[in-house]
């Protein structure tokens with residue numbers, strides 16, 4: 001069962017400027033590292049069951065950079081063989097990302113023909129990023145493509161996304177920590193916090 005966070009943490013007047021400020025302030029955690037660890041272990045067990053009978057190792061395709069922390073923990077919670085690949089998606093500078101146009105700055109290295117692919121993403125917001133990546137992966141001939149997302153924030157969805165393995169459904173707040181950044185910062189925080 002996906003955990004749905006219905007009680008957003010109370011918002012604060014000004015955002016912090018450094019990770020240290022977040023750590024030392026009394027800003028309430030939205031999701032603690034213990035909650036995350038428990039949930040990730042469960043997802044790992046579930047994913048291992050779903051893929052128990054495939055005859056090639058699972059290919060985890062991690063969407064850089066935010067999903068790396070989640071992916072590292074998820075990988076170690078699997079009890080099936082898995083390979084690791086990375087993609088880097090960046091939107092076109094003209095703001096066309098809302099039309100689903102994304103540039104893939106880095107693509108997986110190995111062939112994916114006939115392989116079972118698990119996309120790993122930190123957060124699904126509009127859904128544009130993961131949709132574009134999934135489309136490209138399917139074109140490479142994958143036997144199946146599923147999606148694991150640590151966070152699902154449905155409030156701003158623009159395209160329909162099927163999330164096969166969800167960590168937490170969160171309210172409409174910008175979040176940081178556990179790999180998620182604001183302007184490149186805060187990825188190192190072990191807990192997830194709401195910035196807004």
Ligand code: IMP
Pocket residue numbers: 063066121122123124125126127128129130173174175176180181182
């Ligand atoms: P989407 O294409 O709108 O679904 O955006 C997903 C991407 O935006 C994620 O891979 C994140 O890197 C980034 N993102 C969206 N919301 C947040 C957030 O609250 N915190 C940090 N990164 C976010």
Ligand code: MG
Pocket residue numbers: 063064065066067122123
């Ligand atoms: Mg991302």
